[in-house]
Amino acid sequence: MSGCENARRRAAPSRPRRIWTKESGAGFMPTEQELIAQRYAKLEALRQAGADPFAIHRFDRTHTTAQAVAEITAVEAQTGDQTDWDSIHLPARLCGRLMAKRDQGKAIWADLHDGEGKLQLWVRKDLLGDGFAGFQDLDLGDIIGCEGTLFRTRRGEPSLRVESFVLLAKALRPLPEKWHGLQDTETRYRQRYVDLMVNSEVRELFRKRSRAVSGLRRYLDSQGFLEVETPIMQTLYGGAAARPFITHHNALDMDLYLRIAPELYLKRLLVGGLERVYEIGRMFRNEGVDTRHNPEFTMVEAYQAYTDVEGMMRLTEGMLCALAEAANGSLHCTYRGMKIDLTPPWPRLSLLESVKEVTGVDFGCLGSDAEAQEACRDLDLLEVQDASLAGLLDKAFERYVQPRLVQPTFVVDYPVVISPLAKRKAPGSDLTARFELFVGTEEVANAFSELNDPVDQRQRFEAQVAMRAAGDDEAHPMDEDYLRALEYGLPPAGGMGMGIDRVMMVLCDRPSLREVILFPHLRPEE
RNA sequence: GAGCCGUUAGCUCAGCUGGUAGAGCACCGGACUUUUAAUCCGAGGGUCGGGGGUUCGAAUCCCUCACGGCUCACCA
Numbered sequence: 390m391s392g393c394e395n396a397r398r399r400a401a402p403s404r405p406r407r408i409w410t411k412e413s414g415a416g417f418m419p420t421e422q423e424l425i426a427q428r429y430a431k432l433e434a435l436r437q438a439g440a441d442p443f444a445i446h447r448f449d450r451t452h453t454t455a456q457a458v459a460e461i462t463a464v465e466a467q468t469g470d471q472t473d474w475d476s477i478h479l480p481a482r483l484c485g486r487l488m489a490k491r492d493q494g495k496a497i498w499a500d501l502h503d504g505e506g507k508l509q510l511w512v513r514k515d516l517l518g519d520g521f522a523g524f525q526d527l528d529l530g531d532i533i534g535c536e537g538t539l540f541r542t543r544r545g546e547p548s549l550r551v552e553s554f555v556l557l558a559k560a561l562r563p564l565p566e567k568w569h570g571l572q573d574t575e576t577r578y579r580q581r582y583v584d585l586m587v588n589s590e591v592r593e594l595f596r597k598r599s600r601a602v603s604g605l606r607r608y609l610d611s612q613g614f615l616e617v618e619t620p621i622m623q624t625l626y627g628g629a630a631a632r633p634f635i636t637h638h639n640a641l642d643m644d645l646y647l648r649i650a651p652e653l654y655l656k657r658l659l660v661g662g663l664e665r666v667y668e669i670g671r672m673f674r675n676e677g678v679d680t681r682h683n684p685e686f687t688m689v690e691a692y693q694a695y696t697d698v699e700g701m702m703r704l705t706e707g708m709l710c711a712l713a714e715a716a717n718g719s720l721h722c723t724y725r726g727m728k729i730d731l732t733p734p735w736p737r738l739s740l741l742e743s744v745k746e747v748t749g750v751d752f753g754c755l756g757s758d759a760e761a762q763e764a765c766r767d768l769d770l771l772e773v774q775d776a777s778l779a780g781l782l783d784k785a786f787e788r789y790v791q792p793r794l795v796q797p798t799f800v801v802d803y804p805v806v807i808s809p810l811a812k813r814k815a816p817g818s819d820l821t822a823r824f825e826l827f828v829g830t831e832e833v834a835n836a837f838s839e840l841n842d843p844v845d846q847r848q849r850f851e852a853q854v855a856m857r858a859a860g861d862d863e864a865h866p867m868d869e870d871y872l873r874a875l876e877y878g879l880p881p882a883g884g885m886g887m888g889i890d891r892v893m894m895v896l897c898d899r900p901s902l903r904e905v906i907l908f909p910h911l912r913p914e915e
Numbered sequence: 916g917a918g919c920c921g922u923u924a925g926c927u928c929a930g931c932u933g934g935u936a937g938a939g940c941a942c943c944g945g946a947c948u949u950u951u952a953a954u955c956c957g958a959g960g961g962u963c964g965g966g967g968g969u970u971c972g973a974a975u976c977c978c979u980c981a982c983g984g985c986u987c988a989c990c991a
Contacts, residue, residue, distance in 0.1 A: 420960065421925045424942060489951075496948035513948060529941080542949055566926040566940050568952050573926085575983045587926095631990075676990045677916085773988085825991085832991060863990085888991075901984095912982065 421563070428528055428561045435556065442556040448534035451482045454501065454508035458547045461539050474540035481549060483508060484534040484557060486586070487527055489567060497524060501535065501549070509548040510535060516552055524551075529567075530560030530586075578909050597716045598893050598905060602669065604715025605689060605708060605889075612707070614665040614691060619654035621647060621671070627871070628652030628810070630863045631674040634684075647673035652810065652884065653871045655692045656839060659882050660874045667691035669889070680901040681831070684910050687889040692839070694880040697812075698822040701836035701883040702799055705826055706733035708887060709797070709833075716896045724829035724895045727795045735797040737824070740786060743800065747789040752782045779807050794827035803837075809849040809865055811837035826887075829895045836885030843875035 435441060452460065460479060465472045485503030499510040514521040516537075527533065537551040565571040570587045577584040577591075584591050606616065624643070626633045628650030636645050651668045658666045669689045678684060689708070693700060713720055713731050720731040745751045750764045761778040765785065773784045782804070794800070803823045805813060811821035823837035840846050850872070853865035893905040903909035 423960090424925060427942080491950050491953050492947085493950065493953080494947040496950085498950040498953075500951075509951070511949075515948080542951090544949065544951075546949090546951065548949090563925045563941065568940065569927040571926070572928095573922095573983090575922090576926095578983095629991080674990075677988080679987095679990090680985085682990065775989090835991075891991090914982075 424563045425561055428559065428563075431526060431528070432559045432561065435559070440556070442559050445555065445557055448484045448555070448557055449482065450484050450534070451480070452539075453505050454483060454485065454503045455505040457481055457483060457508050457539055457549065458506070461541055461547045465541070472541070477540070479539040480536075481539050482534065482536045483549060485532065486560075487529060487531045487533055488564075488587075490527070490529065492525065499524075501533070509542070509546045510537075510551050511542070511548050512551045512554075516550065517554075520553065523556075524554060527556065528560055528563075530562070530564045531556060532558035532560070575911070578903060578911055579914065581907055594897050594899070594905065595907060597897060598889075601712045601716035601893065601896065602889065604711045606669070607715075608707060608711035609667050609689075609691060612665070612704070614667045614693075615663055617655070617658060617663070617666050617668055618670070619648075619651045619658075619668060621673075623648050625866060625868055625870075626650075627865050627868050629672075629674075630807075630865075632676060632863055634673045634675050649674050650688070650886065651690050652886070653868060655690055656879060656882070656884065657871070657874045659692055659694050659839075660877055660879050664694040664880075665692070678910060680903070681891070681894075683890065683902050683906055686902070686906075688886050689889060690884065690886040692882055692884040694882045696883045697838040697881065698801075698824060698836060698883055701838075701885045702735075702824065703733075704883070705834050705836060705885055705887065706735060706797075708885075709826075709828070709892065712889075712892055713896055716893070722896055722898065724831075724898050725900070727829055729796060729829050729895070731797055731828070735799055735826075737799045737801050738790075738794075739802045740782075740800050741802060743790045744782065744785050747793075748785055750785065752778065752785075779804060783807070791827060791832070792830050794830055797826065797828045799824040799826055805849075806852075808837065809853050810840055810846075812840045812842075813845075828892075831891055831895055832888075833891045833895065834885060834887040836883065839879065839882045839884050841875060841879035841881060843872050846875055847872055 432442070460481075464477060464479065468477075483501060483503070485501045485507075487499055488502045488507070489500035491498040495514040497510075497512040499512060501508050501510050512521070512524050517524060533554050534557050535549060535551050535554045537549045537553070539547070539549055542548050565583065565587050567587075571577055571580075571584055577588075585595070609616070622636065622638075622645040624645060626646040626649050628648075629652070631649040633646040633649050636647060637643070638645055649672060651670065651672075655666055655668060667689060670687065671685050672688050673685050674682075675684065676682060691704060691708070693704065710720055710731055710733065713722065722729050722731070741751070741753045745753075748765075748768055750768065752761065752764075755761045755764055755778055758777045761781045762776055765781050768785060769788065770781060770784050773780060775781075775784075786800075790800075801824045802814070802820045803811070803825070805811075805819050805821055808821040808823050811823045814820045814822050821837055823835075825832055826834035826836075840849070850865060850867045854867050856864040857866065890902050890905055893899070894902055897905060899905050
């Protein structure tokens with residue numbers, strides 16, 4: 390079956406349809422199906438002529454567009470102001486996507502885009518001869534390879550004088566408009582390939598993200614950390630307060646959980662003697678989707694033996710600075726109009742003190758949920774569903790303190806009840822040696838001195854199990870193997886986790902997590 | 916899960932108190948060998964997100980469903 394027939398079948402029109410031909414002539418205004426059919430017709434003609442683009446396996450280029458521009462500039466640096474391009478022969482073979490065509494009859498100016506940039510093509514009938522008509526038949530979006538000589542035009546545009554070209558892949562669908570590009574948010578996320586194709590700033594953003602993660606790896610490696618991989622499918626989940634996704638293993642006939650955090654596995658590695666480990670990977674949490682939450686997201690977690698939450702502060706500073714330097718080449722950035730300076734060291738702020746300062750409510754003096762509800766009566770926390778002491782504290786902080794945390798700030802002294810894996814500040818204390826990092830009002834990291842007392846840890850798990858029985862489906866399940874590992878001896882250690890997507894949102898000044906995730910989760914079409 | 920907003924040509928968008936659909940780009944025909952949002956001449960496309968209702972008449976008003984966006988809830 391030819392592609393052309395395929396396209397027509399998909400069109401499935403309910404009325405007689407016009408089929409494009411060369412003879413359709415003036416007045417032919419195509420619908421999308423007809424635009425596609427036109428291109429299939431061109432493809433079919435090429436196949437008939439023995440020039441099937443999809444039969445080609447490779448194209449050996451000599452230059453990317455960036456290299457071509459660099460070479461032109463280098464020659465000019467040698468020849469001075471009056472570079473005579475007629476007497477210079479700079480052969481080059483380039484390939485990429487045809488993104489613009491300016492037809493002048495016997496010559497065509499065109500723009501060739503590749504992974505690094507673009508180069509203008511000058512296509513002349515007297516140089517191509519019979520091949521010129523073939524170039525005229527190309528559509529925007531077609532992927533081509535070109536051979537010719539490099540030069541710069543009178544207007545100063547680096548260009549390739551094309552001597553021959555070959556179609557390497559036919560674009561069978563029309564591209565979005567050249568000037569406004571693709572704006573529709575939904576289409577941008579659903580068809581990210583089109584978004585990347587036409588919106589250069591989107592390409593740059595994801596390059597930045599890639600550079601940032603590389604920079605983070607380099608930093609952690611340089612600090613003596615070992616990158617490891619732990620199970621994504623787990624028989625028991627833990628390490629965070631969240632509901633998991635459940636999947637099923639057929640051969641073993643058992644349900645498995647997609648991890649909500651790698652924490653408990655990474656600390657098992659500390660028990661085993663790997664003293665500095667980290668993992669960068671995808672986490673899965675079965676919860677709502679909004680501008681700050683995607684069901685799958687990327688997190689880095691790092692664990693270091695023989696240090697504590699203080700050590701994690703220094704490590705976190707180093708990690709975020711490495712990310713920022715790699716992404717932006719700077720420790721300064723702007724997020725939602727806020728100017729942020731990431732230069733360490735960063736200040737600390739007590740959770741309880743900060744809430745007390747802003748709201749006047751001293752949660753440290755409150756003993757019960759009822760007392761907390763009474764104390765919060767004048768605060769704007771009416772819709773909060775979890776009206777427990779911890780829930781109200783959390784919400785009061787989020788609503789009154791967090792919006793003020795523009796510059797990087799370590800919020801410290803989290804209560805034990807919401808920190809089941811963190812070490813107490815001192816024996817018997819209700820506070821833990823923990824911090825959460827806020828930058829640009831966003832929470833981006835969480836860290837603490839790791840609880841290594843198996844007896845205390847068992848009691849904490851039991852408390853979680855009780856909360857679970859009381860209806861909290863985000864509380865930890867009991868993990869006997871983890872407790873067994875602690876019984877072998879976990880050295881005192883610090884551990885931290887940082888949301889890479891959140892960090893990129895801040896570093897790239899994007900209004901939504903979806904903007905920094907290549908394929909954010911969306912409901913299916915139709 | 917709730918509230919508000921949105922969905923019109925392939926893309927970007929107009930379309931007023933209801934009178935039967937518009938532009939730019941893209942596409943098609945023609946001219947043009949230094950253009951770069953090329954230009955000029957010509958041609959003129961649509962299930963107005965889907966379904967239902969009100970009306971002589973609906974892109975427009977009402978109901979409903981789908982998808983998206985924002986806010987809240989949930990959540991780190």
